[in-house]
Amino acid sequence: MKQMTGAEMIVEALKDQGVDTIFGYPGGAVLPIYDALFHQNFVRHVLVRHEQGAAHAAEGYARSTGKVGVLLVTSGPGATNAVTGLTDALLDSIPLVCITGQVPTHLIGSDAFQECDTVGITRSCTKHNYLVKKIEDLPRILHEAFYVAANGRPGPVVIDIPKDVQFALGKYVNPRGLQHKTYQPKVKGDLDRIKEAVAMMAAAKKPVFYTGGGIINSGPAAAHLLRELVRLTGFPITSTLMGLGAYPAPDPQWLGMLGMHGSYEANNAMHDCDLMIAIGARFDDRITGRLDAFSPGSKKIHIDIDPSSINKNVKVDLPIVGDCAHVLEDMVRLWRTDALRADKAALDAWWAQIEQWRARKSFSYKKSASTIKPQYAVERLYELTKNRKTFITTEVGQHQMWAAQHFHFAEPNRWMTSGGLGTMGYGLPAAIGVQMAHPDALVIDIAGEASIQMCIQEMSTAMQYRLPVKIFILNNEYMGMVRQWQELLHGGRYSESYSHSLPDFVRLAEAYGAHGIRCSDPADLDRAIQEMIDSPKPVIFDCLVDKAENCLPMIPSGKAHNDMILPDTDEDIGSVIDDKGKMLV
Amino acid sequence: MNAPAPASPPSPYSSAMGKSAMESHTLSVLVDNEPGVLARVVGLFSARGYNIESLTVAEVAHGEHLSRITIVTTGTPEIIEQISHQLDRIVPIHRVTDLTLRGRSIQRELAMVKVRGKGENRVEAMRLAEAFRARVIDATTESFVFELTGRPDKIDDFVELMRPLGLVDVARTGVAAISRGPEAL
Numbered sequence: 211m212k213q214m215t216g217a218e219m220i221v222e223a224l225k226d227q228g229v230d231t232i233f234g235y236p237g238g239a240v241l242p243i244y245d246a247l248f249h250q251n252f253v254r255h256v257l258v259r260h261e262q263g264a265a266h267a268a269e270g271y272a273r274s275t276g277k278v279g280v281l282l283v284t285s286g287p288g289a290t291n292a293v294t295g296l297t298d299a300l301l302d303s304i305p306l307v308c309i310t311g312q313v314p315t316h317l318i319g320s321d322a323f324q325e326c327d328t329v330g331i332t333r334s335c336t337k338h339n340y341l342v343k344k345i346e347d348l349p350r351i352l353h354e355a356f357y358v359a360a361n362g363r364p365g366p367v368v369i370d371i372p373k374d375v376q377f378a379l380g381k382y383v384n385p386r387g388l389q390h391k392t393y394q395p396k397v398k399g400d401l402d403r404i405k406e407a408v409a410m411m412a413a414a415k416k417p418v419f420y421t422g423g424g425i426i427n428s429g430p431a432a433a434h435l436l437r438e439l440v441r442l443t444g445f446p447i448t449s450t451l452m453g454l455g456a457y458p459a460p461d462p463q464w465l466g467m468l469g470m471h472g473s474y475e476a477n478n479a480m481h482d483c484d485l486m487i488a489i490g491a492r493f494d495d496r497i498t499g500r501l502d503a504f505s506p507g508s509k510k511i512h513i514d515i516d517p518s519s520i521n522k523n524v525k526v527d528l529p530i531v532g533d534c535a536h537v538l539e540d541m542v543r544l545w546r547t548d549a550l551r552a553d554k555a556a557l558d559a560w561w562a563q564i565e566q567w568r569a570r571k572s573f574s575y576k577k578s579a580s581t582i583k584p585q586y587a588v589e590r591l592y593e594l595t596k597n598r599k600t601f602i603t604t605e606v607g608q609h610q611m612w613a614a615q616h617f618h619f620a621e622p623n624r625w626m627t628s629g630g631l632g633t634m635g636y637g638l639p640a641a642i643g644v645q646m647a648h649p650d651a652l653v654i655d656i657a658g659e660a661s662i663q664m665c666i667q668e669m670s671t672a673m674q675y676r677l678p679v680k681i682f683i684l685n686n687e688y689m690g691m692v693r694q695w696q697e698l699l700h701g702g703r704y705s706e707s708y709s710h711s712l713p714d715f716v717r718l719a720e721a722y723g724a725h726g727i728r729c730s731d732p733a734d735l736d737r738a739i740q741e742m743i744d745s746p747k748p749v750i751f752d753c754l755v756d757k758a759e760n761c762l763p764m765i766p767s768g769k770a771h772n773d774m775i776l777p778d779t780d781e782d783i784g785s786v787i788d789d790k791g792k793m794l795v
Numbered sequence: 796m797n798a799p800a801p802a803s804p805p806s807p808y809s810s811a812m813g814k815s816a817m818e819s820h821t822l823s824v825l826v827d828n829e830p831g832v833l834a835r836v837v838g839l840f841s842a843r844g845y846n847i848e849s850l851t852v853a854e855v856a857h858g859e860h861l862s863r864i865t866i867v868t869t870g871t872p873e874i875i876e877q878i879s880h881q882l883d884r885i886v887p888i889h890r891v892t893d894l895t896l897r898g899r900s901i902q903r904e905l906a907m908v909k910v911r912g913k914g915e916n917r918v919e920a921m922r923l924a925e926a927f928r929a930r931v932i933d934a935t936t937e938s939f940v941f942e943l944t945g946r947p948d949k950i951d952d953f954v955e956l957m958r959p960l961g962l963v964d965v966a967r968t969g970v971a972a973i974s975r976g977p978e979a980l
């Protein structure tokens with residue numbers, strides 16, 4: 211077999227792994243890899259403007275396609291700049307492979323130029339990482355990295371490759387027949403437990419499905435089977451922020467998102483249910499609220515591919531370790547073949563109760579004819595785009611929650627947001643990653659005026675690759691979510707949360723060669739949104755919204771699910787959190 | 796005088812899970828002996844705030860490059876279960892066995908104990924060493940180094956007895972453990 215250099219092997223492995231797009235930024239320690247890329251046409255390289263952008267773009271690419279996202283960065287600052295994106299991918303279980311250059315092996319440990327301890331720095335923010343010390347190890351490690359990133363609970367994997375290894379000659383091996391020695395996650399659930407689960411479901415009087423990002427990660431089959439099971443049983447369903455789209459939001463069995471800014475009906479159903487069926491969700495603190503008051507009367511079934519997610523925050527009665535799609539398939543089959551039926555009378559009463567909660571209309575807000583309410587802006591954005599193939603990314607803050615509440619997702623993989631880490635700056639690069647994978651789709655980053663400035667440099671990337679991403683800024687001139695918490699916890703002392711010296715976003719768009727739109731009149735909003743959709747270019751839409759609006763409903767920290775602040779209650783939100791709650795984040 | 800410790804903030808996790816009593820468990824962890832694997836294990840404990848009471852590691856199968864890490868840790872049963880699962884997630888880890896849960900395990904530790912003294916103390920140290928089946932592995936006219944193996948609490952006892960007799964230094968290996976009976980870990 212023909213000898214190749216390490217750099218050539220990297221490109222060869224990308225091809226063998228079916229990678230057609232990577233995001234990256236060159237530098238001294240990866241020049242041989244860039245040279246190998248130069249000599250081929252299979253792998254397309256997208257030059258970002260900051261390595262954080264490469265990581266988020268790869269996340270957007272991965273989340274919207276179900277494939278592994280790949281980024282390539284240089285040693286030292288290239289690697290450290292990628293750390294935020296790697297951590298983001300770890301917390302949201304996004305499969306990434308990040309190739310970092312490293313100083314040559316003989317210089318490692320000498321504080322060489324642009325040397326940093328990449329494997330040390332990224333050990334705790336990756337699922338796994340490798341430092342490749344010999345060319346003989348390189349092909350195996352490259353393929354292993356893809357396997358580890360994508361299998362089990364997905365996550366980011368770093369491969370740190372010293373420059374001499376990139377130049378060294380060796381024998382390439384393809385991934386066929388490669389088996390991992392130690393990492394073999396369990397995908398089939400225990401059948402006896404699944405039988406027990408469906409029996410519990412048939413006996414339940416007040417059941418609820420609580421689903422999460424695991425369904426999306428498991429793939430379209432999982433979402434499909436979930437829909438089937440939910441319809442077969444007639445049970446209500448809610449989901450975390452990360453799981454939106456797995457179940458179609460327009461459906462009557464859908465209760466809306468749950469958690470800190472979730473719907474009244476979803477949170478109350480969680481609190482009062484007698485059976486909770488958690489699938490691919492991890493009982494995060496944004497979901498549970500006060501733990502000792504979390505769903506006190508329910509039996510809990512927990513389906514997850516990661517055994518460490520089970521009994522971590524909440525003790526469950528029936529754990530099932532396995533991949534969502536596999537377990538759901540067994541559940542649907544058993545429900546059918548055993549001709550199981552839900553307790554119809556009990557379920558009717560449960561639904562009647564839920565409809566009462568739903569009638570409270572917890573996502574409602576005071577309409578205005580003079581200022582654009584941020585919720586109204588998202589509502590109109592949804593109405594004007596719902597019949598297209600639309601992907602939504604977000605930044606982090608109030609606008610993110612309003613997007614989750616008012617944009618109704620009908621399909622999985624259409625919603626990319628930074629849930630676990632809450633990374634401002636995620637949305638624009640993620641949108642770029644999505645648009646690379648779906649050139650004909652409408653890709654919109656619902657943004658805040660503060661967050662968008664954290665990775666605004668990626669406008670230049672969007673222009674270079676003619677990616678017509680739309681940045682829809684809900685500009686409230688505040689770090690709104692911070693301002694809201696200061697109102698809640700700190701007597702309305704808005705310390706450093708005003709967005710001072712904002713750029714003129716329309717002219718900023720024009721400076722990049724993109725299209726800028728500004729709108730402050732609710733009557734003009736539809737027209738302006740249509741202008742954005744119709745533009746063939748990237749667009750920055752500066753939507754001037756109500757500056758004082760709070761994101762409600764809300765479970766204040768330290769409170770239980772049935773203790774929400776609702777809109778229109780004229781409650782003084784500065785007085786609802788006790789001292790213990792103030793300690794929480 | 797030390798300032799009084801500030802009241803620790805209420806943990807959002809304290810309420811539901813933290814009610815059970817603390818226990819000490821011995822975990823036996825079989826790993827690929829590759830660079831960084833120990834850092835991963837130790838890093839997991841520090842990042843998640845778990846305790847390490849003792850940790851030993853050595854290669855046990857040279858051909859296959861397998862090492863066994865034996866960790867003694869304390870926590871509530873729920874936390875110990877989390878630790879096992881979190882360890883199991885580390886990619887180069889083959890297997891995690893909670894020897895305490897399996898019951899019937901044997902724990903041994905080796906210690907070297909240096910004692911300095913003359914006269915009656917020296918004689919007494921020697922007598923106690925015999926009772927504990929410690930061996931003398933170095934001696935001068937005014938000192939001994941004893942070598943002792945046994946369960947960690949036996950070593951604790953021996954060290955305590957040596958303290959008034961002129962204890963100078965102690966070096967301990969930490970715990971190695973294995974299950975009783977014919978089955979593998």
Ligand SMILES: Cc1ncc(C[n+]2csc(CCOP(=O)(O)OP(=O)(O)O)c2C)c(N)n1
Binds near residue numbers: 610662689
């Ligand atoms: C990188 C980063 N730094 C700080 C924060 C804390 N934070 C959360 S929301 C927020 C304000 C976001 O403001 P903006 O983007 O205008 O969104 P809005 O809440 O106004 O909709 C801040 C500072 C964060 N999430 N990420």
Ligand SMILES: [Mg+2]
Binds near residue numbers: 658659660685689690
């Ligand atoms: Mg804002």
